[in-house]
Amino acid sequence: MENRWRNLLVVVLVICAVLALFYLYSTQKPAFVSDYVAFISLMEKYGIDAKYFPQTISGISKLSDSQLEKLSSELKAFSNKTDGAWLKDLSLIYSDFADMQLNKKKLEKASMQARSLGAGVCDRIIMFKEMGERGNKIVELSSKLFRGTSDFISKYPEKSEEIKIYVVPSSVQLSKIKDNYKMQSSVVGALMEVCK
Amino acid sequence: MNSKCSALILIFILTFSALPFSSAFRIVTKIKPIEMPDGTLGYTYVKRYRSDSHALIDETSNNTFELNLREGLSMLNEDTFNRIFDGFHDGTYKFTLTEVEPRSYMLNEDGTYRCVDRCDERGGPKVKLILTLPDGRTNSPGFKADINKVSGDWITFGNVRYAITNIEVADFYENYIGDDRYYFPKPLEPEVVVDFCIVFKYKNTDGRAVMPPGSLDKCFNSIDELLAFLAIEYSDELSSSAGDVLVSTGPTKAQCEIDFERESDFLEVKARPKQDKWEEAVRMAKFNIFVEDEIEETRGPTLDLSGVTAEDTGNALFDSAYKFELISFSPKILTPDGSIVEREGIPDADIRITELNSGQTKHGRMDYHINDSELQEEFLFGGNKRIILRLYQDPAQIEMPYFVDERNNNCDSGCPLKENDHCKDAYVRFAMKVRLFEEENRYSWFMRTRREVQRLAQGPNLTINISDAITGAPLGLGSGASATISFNDPVTGERYEVTKDVLGGKVTFNAPISVIDDVPITVVITAIGYEDHSETILLDNEPYEASLDVGMQPVEAEAEPEEETMVSAKYVVFSYDAFKTFVDNYVPYFTGEGLPEVGDNLTTYPKDSYVAVYNALKEYRIFKLVDPSNGYQEIPFITLLQVQWNIKASRFHWT
Numbered sequence: 001m002e003n004r005w006r007n008l009l010v011v012v013l014v015i016c017a018v019l020a021l022f023y024l025y026s027t028q029k030p031a032f033v034s035d036y037v038a039f040i041s042l043m044e045k046y047g048i049d050a051k052y053f054p055q056t057i058s059g060i061s062k063l064s065d066s067q068l069e070k071l072s073s074e075l076k077a078f079s080n081k082t083d084g085a086w087l088k089d090l091s092l093i094y095s096d097f098a099d100m101q102l103n104k105k106k107l108e109k110a111s112m113q114a115r116s117l118g119a120g121v122c123d124r125i126i127m128f129k130e131m132g133e134r135g136n137k138i139v140e141l142s143s144k145l146f147r148g149t150s151d152f153i154s155k156y157p158e159k160s161e162e163i164k165i166y167v168v169p170s171s172v173q174l175s176k177i178k179d180n181y182k183m184q185s186s187v188v189g190a191l192m193e194v195c196k
Numbered sequence: 197m198n199s200k201c202s203a204l205i206l207i208f209i210l211t212f213s214a215l216p217f218s219s220a221f222r223i224v225t226k227i228k229p230i231e232m233p234d235g236t237l238g239y240t241y242v243k244r245y246r247s248d249s250h251a252l253i254d255e256t257s258n259n260t261f262e263l264n265l266r267e268g269l270s271m272l273n274e275d276t277f278n279r280i281f282d283g284f285h286d287g288t289y290k291f292t293l294t295e296v297e298p299r300s301y302m303l304n305e306d307g308t309y310r311c312v313d314r315c316d317e318r319g320g321p322k323v324k325l326i327l328t329l330p331d332g333r334t335n336s337p338g339f340k341a342d343i344n345k346v347s348g349d350w351i352t353f354g355n356v357r358y359a360i361t362n363i364e365v366a367d368f369y370e371n372y373i374g375d376d377r378y379y380f381p382k383p384l385e386p387e388v389v390v391d392f393c394i395v396f397k398y399k400n401t402d403g404r405a406v407m408p409p410g411s412l413d414k415c416f417n418s419i420d421e422l423l424a425f426l427a428i429e430y431s432d433e434l435s436s437s438a439g440d441v442l443v444s445t446g447p448t449k450a451q452c453e454i455d456f457e458r459e460s461d462f463l464e465v466k467a468r469p470k471q472d473k474w475e476e477a478v479r480m481a482k483f484n485i486f487v488e489d490e491i492e493e494t495r496g497p498t499l500d501l502s503g504v505t506a507e508d509t510g511n512a513l514f515d516s517a518y519k520f521e522l523i524s525f526s527p528k529i530l531t532p533d534g535s536i537v538e539r540e541g542i543p544d545a546d547i548r549i550t551e552l553n554s555g556q557t558k559h560g561r562m563d564y565h566i567n568d569s570e571l572q573e574e575f576l577f578g579g580n581k582r583i584i585l586r587l588y589q590d591p592a593q594i595e596m597p598y599f600v601d602e603r604n605n606n607c608d609s610g611c612p613l614k615e616n617d618h619c620k621d622a623y624v625r626f627a628m629k630v631r632l633f634e635e636e637n638r639y640s641w642f643m644r645t646r647r648e649v650q651r652l653a654q655g656p657n658l659t660i661n662i663s664d665a666i667t668g669a670p671l672g673l674g675s676g677a678s679a680t681i682s683f684n685d686p687v688t689g690e691r692y693e694v695t696k697d698v699l700g701g702k703v704t705f706n707a708p709i710s711v712i713d714d715v716p717i718t719v720v721i722t723a724i725g726y727e728d729h730s731e732t733i734l735l736d737n738e739p740y741e742a743s744l745d746v747g748m749q750p751v752e753a754e755a756e757p758e759e760e761t762m763v764s765a766k767y768v769v770f771s772y773d774a775f776k777t778f779v780d781n782y783v784p785y786f787t788g789e790g791l792p793e794v795g796d797n798l799t800t801y802p803k804d805s806y807v808a809v810y811n812a813l814k815e816y817r818i819f820k821l822v823d824p825s826n827g828y829q830e831i832p833f834i835t836l837l838q839v840q841w842n843i844k845a846s847r848f849h850w851t
Contacts, residue, residue: 061442097442104438111431114424121420128424131431138438145441169441176437184430186276191423193271 035082039091042078046071048094060101068105072098086156090163093148100141107134122195132188139181146174220417221394223261223293223325226386227365228254233376239386240368240378250295250324251368253388261291265396268419280426282405284355284397284689287330291358295324296365296388300379303370321363323390329354350410350732352718355397357410361417362391393417397689405689409716410732456495456621461645463628465496465522465547468621477527485526486622488546496520497646498552503653506580506634507694507706513580513631516553523548523559525622545624547585551577562587562626582631586642586687587624627687632706641708642687647737648709656704657739662721663701665745670701677723677746679703686715698723709737721746 046067048059063071075095079088114127149167153160160166169177228251229237239251253259265285269277298321301309314321328334335353350359365388366381393415397407408414416422456466469477473490501514526543548559560573564587572586627642628649643649651657660679662671671677677698685692686708696703698721708715714734721729721744729746 061439100438101442104435104442107431107435107438111428111435115428121418121424124424128427131427135431135434138434142438142441173437173441177434177441180430180434180437183276183279184427184434186273187423187426187430190269190271190276191420191427194420194423 035084035087039078039082039087042074043094060097063098063101065102065105068098068102071095072102086152086159089148089152089155090165093145093152096141096145096148100138100145103134103137103141107131107138110134121191125191125195128188128191132185132192135181135184135188139177142169142174142177145169146171220391221261221263221291222392223259223291223388223390225259225293225388225390226254226257227296227381227388228252229386232378233373238378239381239384250297250322252295253293254386255294259293262288263291263394264288269423272423280398281396282399284399284405289330289354289356289394290328291392292326292328293323293388293390294326296363296390297322298365298368298381300368301370303372309369321365323360323363323388325351325358325360325390325392327351327353327356327358352407352410355407357395357407357415358392359410359412359415360390360392361412361415362389364389391417396422397684405684405687407684407689407716409714409734455623456493459495459497459646460625461647462625463497463499463520463644463646463649464623464625465494465520465545466621466623467494467522467525468492474620485544486524488523491523494521494523496522496547499646499649499653501583501630501649501653503655504630504632505655507632507638508636509634511634513634515581516551518583519550519552520626521548521550522546522622522624524561525624527622545587545622547573547624547626549575549583549585551581560585564588580631580634582639584629584639584642586627586629588627588687640706641683641685641692643708644686645710651709651739652706656706657709658705658707658717658733658735659739659741660698660703660705660719660721661701661741661743662698662703662723663743663745664726665747668745671698671721671723671726671746675723675725677721677726679705680720680722681705681707681717682720683708683715683717686710686713707735707740709735709739719744 046060046063060068072095075091075098079091079095082088082091110127110130114124114131146167146169149165152165153167227239229239232238232240264287265281266277272280297314299311299315300313302312304310326334331354333354335351350357366383366385368379369382371378371380393412395408395410395415397405400406414425416425456468467486469486469490470492473486477486496519498517498519500517502512502516504513505511506513522545524546526545544561544563546559546561548557550557554577556577558575558577560575562571562573562585564571571588572584575583575585577583625644627644629639629642630652632638632640640652643652658681662677662679663669664671675698678695679698680693680695682691682693684690694705696705707717714736717733717735719729719731719733719742723746726746726748729744731742731744733740733742
């Protein structure tokens with residue numbers, strides 16, 4: 001009988017220990033650690049060092065269109081999966097960077113084609129339309145990045161200091177982008193009218 | 197079908213399906229009919245041997261093309277149009293086609309034809325296309341545009357350049373009605389089609405007025421081509437500014453210091469406000485102006501002008517070096533979304549110039565972001581020592597501190613964000629010009645870099661060697677040769693022009709050289725007995741030496757029924773009978789194809805022989821020498837001989 005009670009006590013203690021361990025495991029491990037590692041790995045996969053944002057974002061220019069599309073969608077998917085709020089926001093910022101680079105490349109491509117084709121201007125209008133659309137996307141993404149990085153710094157000042165994030169684009173850069181888009185869209189719009 | 201394949205097919209279709217001149221700048225008109233000897237109407241040109249042989253355009257047909265750029269671009273909003281063209285193209289340009297010089301063929305004895313005029317495939321027909329500017333000015337009617345784009349084929353007038361890109365006109369063939377020789381078009385088609393392209397002066401993305409050089413890259417055949425060019429230009433700018441964001445490196449204090457200490461290649465003054473005054477301005481949100489005693493440090497170039505000499509007299513104009521400093525400035529205020537805050541006071545910068553030899557100082561306050569006339573200031577140091585400074589109007593080139601942080605309206609870093617986006621220190625680029633003529637109140641063009649100023653002080657940087665295209669001999673005083681250079685001021689776009697005599701085949705000028713962009717310089721050479729030579733030279737940042745060959749005016753004869761008709765461009769007058777006698781007696785092998793180029797070199801004859809022959813010919817009224825610019829007064833032979841004989845001698849031959 002005594003053995004029965006002793007055995008029961010051991011079982012209860014073991015169960016308690018397992019429960020305690022499970023509790024400790026599920027509550028004390030930082031939730032973001034595995035996510036952050038996953039995020040870093042994802043970025044490294046594309047040759048981008050996410051620990052020093054955005055100084056090394058220039059590596060993004062080496063990516064092909066398909067890589068940029070993939071990176072952007074993977075970052076968006078990652079932001080849905082992660083529990084860390086700051087990591088979610090950072091993933092979306094990076095995703096916007098990838099989209100911006102993609103649109104910049106597509107704008108350059110359309111511009112080059114519009115320049116080099118021997119056809120009449122109105123026969124090339126599809127290229128100019130493309131240029132207008134890409135320009136519009138760039139302005140939208142620039143404004144979004146400006147808001148995104150500004151909000152990030154406000155919401156996560158310590159994390160911002162740690163990963164050295166700052167407002168991108170700067171007010172002056174944003175002003176220049178908006179100004180150039182204003183001129184571009186006005187001229188492209190006029191061209192659309194001419195070629196109607 | 198994948199997208200790459202579709203794009204390739206699209207490009208292929210577009211490339212081969214397009215019409216090259218849709219809605220082009222084009223004149224379609226008719227040649228003027230004339231009455232033929234048999235009373236019929238025909239199309240002809242009669243002055244066979246003259247280089248300006250031409251058929252006239254029927255001015256009752258529509259021989260003009262009118263272009264009002266503002267109306268043509270009415271789909272562009274007013275603000276965009278003004279930002280691009282800045283009032284350069286208000287009003288209507290009127291292009292008028294008055295003459296055409298077609299390709300012509302001569303009848304051989306065996307009944308076949310051979311091409312005699314405008315035969316070169318690359319050359320082809322010529323036309324005279326005259327431009328009337330909105331202000332009523334009309335350009336030189338003597339100019340002809342050629343489809344072959346050599347330098348002289350670009351016509352620059354007012355705020356445009358233009359060039360012919362296509363001429364469609366029938367070839368003309370020699371023909372006879374009785375003994376009378378005429379040229380008829382074949383096919384008998386009176387229609388003339390002329391396409392031309394236009395280069396427009398515009399304001400580039402840096403805010404500078406630019407007149408692109410004569411190049412087909414920026415010469416537009418139609419309004420839609422112009423729009424396409426602008427769309428591409430602004431797209432490239434947009435792409436470039438987006439690229440700046442993607443490679444942004446962030447602020448560093450060290451970079452801030454380096455930029456402030458480093459001397460710029462541009463003419464630039466800098467100033468750093470005192471820290472306590474800066475903090476006070478931030479605390480009080482007081483951003484009106486940092487006055488002189490609120491400035492901690494200032495930086496600026498020292499420019500030695502002591503080598504600058506007058507263009508007209510060669511005398512020294514300056515005797516000192518000058519130090520340039522920024523002593524007060526107004527900051528810019530930006531909102532976080534990047535727009536500039538409109539302020540009540542006029543933002544300005546105050547630049548001080550110190551003459552180092554005398555210690556004399558002058559300073560002047562210039563407004564930025566204000567209309568053109570208030571951007572500049574003249575500084576007088578006595579005599580001809582006069583300097584004009586001018587601020588750039590483009591906001592990107594006036595680098596005042598920005599206050600952008602939305603929480604406290606403060607500059608976040610106090611340091612440059614990148615090279616052109618300084619945050620606390622003021623960086624003001626300026627352009628300068630100096631009085632460059634002693635006798636006239638004329639200044640040089642605006643210079644933008646230290647190197648340009650240094651080069652001006654070192655002396656002429658454009659040397660032009662001019663020689664006879666045939667003999668290679670340098671043109672000198674005897675030929676009355678002069679050279680004119682003209683270009684648009686790199687900052688204001690104003691035209692700058694100076695003419696000098698050519699001595700010993702050489703002439704030198706001061707001209708703008710630039711590390712920023714190439715400046716097109718138009719050079720025109722005129723000399724007695726020579727055709728005017730016009731050429732455009734692009735100057736980069738190095739002194740340039742050009743060698744130009746000028747060709748003689750053609751000496752050509754014509755057979756006119758009138759008693760006395762001028763055939764050479766300037767001096768020789770023949771009567772028809774006299775000419776025939778001259779040909780029969782003295783040039784028996786003359787074939788009628790032009791003046792003979794074979795035979796003895798007449799320069800080996802003693803001058804006395806020429807005088808004797810000339811007198812004999814004159815006595816028998818074979819020819820006389822006249823000056824068309826002076827009522828066709830006869831010119832004494834000896835005077836003419838000195839300047840003209842070499843030209844004639846290589847062309848005439850008699851036995």
